[in-house]
Amino acid sequence: MIGVGIIGLGTVGSGTLKILTESQALIKERTGLDIKVVRIAEIDPKKTKGKGIPAGILTKSAGELIEDRNVHIVAELMGGTGLAREFIMSALEKGKWVVTANKALLAEKGDDIFRIAEKRGCEIGFEASVCGGIPVIRAIRDGLVGNRITSMLGILNGTSNYILTRMTDEGISFDDALRDAQKLGFAEKDPTFDIEGIDAAHKLCILVRLAFSYPIQMKDVITGGISKIQPIDISFAREFGYKIKLLGVAKNVNGSVEARVEPAMIPVSHPMSSVSGVFNAVYVVGDRVGPTLFYGKGAGSEPTGSAVVSDIVDMALRMETKNHRIRGPVYRVGKRAKSAKEALVPYYMRFTAQDRPGVLSKVSGILGDYKISISAVNQRERKESGYVPIVILTHEAGEKNLKKAKEEIDKLPFIKGESVHIRIEEGNL
């Protein structure tokens, strides 16, 4: 019998408990293994009430759970980067294997955890930390083991994808879409982590360490959010054949890894563009297999619980057969070696300009000064206020140059407010 201890009975913890309890016979039929939740640590009585937890299993002390000799696998599902880290470190020190869904912890303080796991001969399962129920960690680690990963695109945050989907399908504003997402429980009261790309950047960090075997740090991930996206940009994107997504992008550019999370345009013909609502997807390009895509629910009690359970079963299978071999460097620790080279990509730019002769010539002249060439222009009909939106798609350009050109253009007397620029990911990686 393999004993599991669950620390934290929130959304993911409850889903994990439910699946392990209700599917115990199914898992035994499939693997021959008896896997049982033997301890649960939770301090909030509201979270443990009415869940049919047998007496004697429950404790308020995570330390007690970790010490319990019947607990072979510790599932840290409480979240946060303080106590959760202490509990994981303590479990590893005692030689217990650990499963966690804690993306923030792994992305920000993963080095220590993986170092001690290696030292103690323990393994850390983190399938649930990236894209909830999608088995993308094992797909990359095991399924594509013969491939060098050359690039990845990810729709890694369901909240922001839900908001952008509503804005795209219904033409509503960011604020209205966010309000609905909050009403429906898809967004937190303070939605900063989700809408400003931080949660997605955590996941991208973990994916990059696994897929590129590269010790990226959070500060190296260029991170932007969706709160400034306007319906007019979504509408122009559609005219040019694109959708706007909060896209995690990681590429191997001349031997250095570039990683960014920000709103980007992607062609409607690209499979990532049809990932709608709260769904997540990761598009992984391997040098042998070519492009692959993994899609599913990125959050939720049972979807994420399903990923936690898959890690527990995997570990239990190997424990039972004394296969305590650690897999290769699934999470590369260390300091980042060199900084990323700038990737050249096309851009969408939108200026608000007075509707008079010579404007376009002046704007395109400044772009030309910065060696940015134009692939398409769209100027809308005259507005009553005397201002019109001018949209320019550029050929491949560096972001630094583009920003300099934009600053210069924004200073022109006939340009109103700050102009908009959005990356275009053609996705033919």
Add this chain to the structure above:
Amino acid sequence: MIGVGIIGLGTVGSGTLKILTESQALIKERTGLDIKVVRIAEIDPKKTKGKGIPAGILTKSAGELIEDRNVHIVAELMGGTGLAREFIMSALEKGKWVVTANKALLAEKGDDIFRIAEKRGCEIGFEASVCGGIPVIRAIRDGLVGNRITSMLGILNGTSNYILTRMTDEGISFDDALRDAQKLGFAEKDPTFDIEGIDAAHKLCILVRLAFSYPIQMKDVITGGISKIQPIDISFAREFGYKIKLLGVAKNVNGSVEARVEPAMIPVSHPMSSVSGVFNAVYVVGDRVGPTLFYGKGAGSEPTGSAVVSDIVDMALRMETKNHRIRGPVYRVGKRAKSAKEALVPYYMRFTAQDRPGVLSKVSGILGDYKISISAVNQRERKESGYVPIVILTHEAGEKNLKKAKEEIDKLPFIKGESVHIRIEEGNL
């Protein structure tokens, strides 16, 4: 050192050899394992020439390869259901683990092979047999191990998907699209296996045995092809918001498994509808995780080789640690227990009728007699010949009733030729 023997150096065998040779160091870095191709059996000298195969490795005798005590894993990549079966049986009898990409063999004669593997304590890796490079077998087996799979949709054959994509995007005929596919090497000279759904049915069989743990036989899979699909049906489908795909569908209907491969309409908003060209995808619904989707190249030398290599590495990892534990029933053997109940789905029907009053009333009357109700009708403008296409979308109906109604309608004096009916898979499984 783990020794691999490759039987057959065709497309997949060459890709596997290339990856194992070129990525030997990468695999060692990731797993600590030395995996080496130590024997290759191939009778055709044209296939071995110029591939830099070291002397002494090559043999014309698969038997010799199987006997070789340095061969721990036998990769059967020759195809066919005759000799390939004999070689696999013989390898298993000798206690060797086997990796195969042979979907026809597994679907048609898999029972014997898996029975002997279990008897001898050997494992069979078959990731490469379904959808080439997409790691869908391990996704279902390991990633969704805590889930009961309730239904699956699959675009399982790249040739037919390429043909349908060309027909859809360019409005060309089936014959023209097939000719192009043959020119480009995407279709065989005799394309029957691909375009008539047989290859896709093989893969669906394997998926059903794995995902539903149900011993389905090929004869139980209702199988139809795409050769009768006409541009007019693709065009009507678009008007109603659908695309036509050769779709593998497997559902758990009241405890019995229904499996079919045939052209079906799927909403353009469904993620499966954006799987284009030679790409494959499997949409798997689990009771815990909800819908998931796995996408990638379903064929080709290195994509399929990538899957073969993932199985070899997985086996090698466990051999090295004496973890000879067989995973659960990944391929359910035995006779099918009970026949499937008929699933009720909506249908698209197209009749060619004389353009005169009373036609629609008569047609809908017959449908009504068979309790088939109509959800939408589309009648196109008058044709010079005096015949017009009448398209009807039905509500959910059984196929038997639908076919009876169609036969009766086709006998009406003002109906020309045989009418068309195509299933609609809304895909909200």
